[in-house]
Amino acid sequence: MSDKKIKNNFLSWLEINLDNLSFNFRQIKKLICPKTKILVCVKKDAYGHGLVPVAKKLIKEGIDFFGVASIKEAITLRKSDISTPILILGTSIPEDIEPIIKYDLRQSISNYLLALALNSKASIFNKKINIHIEIDTGMGRTGIVYKEAIDFIKKILRLKYLNIEGIFTHFPLAEKDPVFTSRQIRYFKEIRQKLIQENIYIPLYHAANSTALIRYKESHFDMVRPGLVVYGVYPRKGLNLKLKPVLALKSKIILVKKLPQGWGISYGHTYYTKRITNIVVIPIGYGDGYPRALSNKADVLIRGKRFRISGTICMDQLMVDIGRHFGRIGEEVVLIGRQKKEFISVEELAKLCGTIPYEILTSLGAHLPHLYIEDKGIVKDG
Ligand SMILES: *Cc1c(COP(=O)(O)O)cnc(C)c1O
Secondary structure (H helix, E strand, O other): OOOOOOOOOOOEEEEEEHHHHHHHHHHHHHHOOOOOEEEEEOHHHHHOOOHHHHHHHHHHOOOOEEEEOOHHHHHHHHHOOOOOOEEEOOOOOHHHHHHHHHOOOEEEEOOHHHHHHHHHHHHHHOOOEEEEEEEEOOOOOOOEEHHHHHHHHHHHHOOOOEEEEEEEOOOOOOOOOHHHHHHHHHHHHHHHHHHHHOOOOOOEEEOOOHHHHHHOHHHOOOEEOOOHHHHOOOOOOOOOOOOOOOEEEEEEOOEEEEEOOOOEEOHHHOEEOOOOEEEEEEOOOHHHOOOHHHOOOOEEEEOOEEEEEOOOOOOOOEEEEEEOOOOOOOOEEEEEEEEOOEEEOHHHHHHHOOOOHHHHHHHHHHHOOEEEEEOOEEEEEO
16 A cells, blocks of 8 residues: 555545455465356455445456345445345345345345245246355354255255255354364265255355365365455464455544653553653544454554554543654554554454454444545545
């Protein structure tokens, strides 16, 4: 990302670098066979990066499928003139069935009642609906338990208005348990084998999330299903793939003041000045999705240097003791991303406050304005 000053009217904002998104997508493409399709998970507003701009950029890169959590996200894509296949990864309720048909969406199926309801509505419209059957090979969430999968699939095959386009499963331990994950892959392969033996042909078998995509080539099947890595964030350490982070979090100094030694800072006085010092106030807080648990733990970047957050993070402000250093009102502060030689990652913040990068991204994304950067310039805000 360029170090050029970006003028905007926001106090705090997210900078979304769409060039880096493309870079990551191409990196992923290099890891898979040319014929393997890519579904990118753009659920929860593209992991907080902004659904429509991310989707449009990925279409330019040749994405095959989008994965969303809810019908609402799918409709947002369709209303933005996006005709790429969309798979609703979550399970839907009866009210969603008409829009699924109207907007030509793929529904994942874990229970017979939803399949039945879809089939009967589809028969009224005289349209076939594409579905993907989810198999629980060990995720313990949605999906039909793998031992019941064959019978279930045969039962679904009798529903004439449903077309089983895909069968998929999901890995809960891809980051930490290769034995368990390999067993899941084996169960999934066995199901495919049995179906082929019975002359049941289903075009798309898919399983791989970000970690599996990188670590388990045998999990690629016909389509991979990454999320996090497309946004340039690593689900675990030590993955052998170069990525560029897409999201940066920036703010501005809104106040600088001198305080005497022993002055308590913010609610609860969890920090006291150690000497006469300069304190800066930065207009971002937990109400903007920046976790309060980072109080006195995370750093911010000012003039290319790291400074620790001082005291408790408030709803919409936080303070930083910059000692003898200088700061000017209006000067840029980086909370995630690069400034000169220093860099703060989402992974670092997640670790500091005992959560996962996914949670940091989605909570920031839900609260802050987005500024999109493409070809090194601002394309639009939103
Ligand atoms: C979110 C999700 C993914 C992507 O997971 P990442 O860890 O972000 O790659 C894949 N499959 C399903 C079913 C998901 O819900």
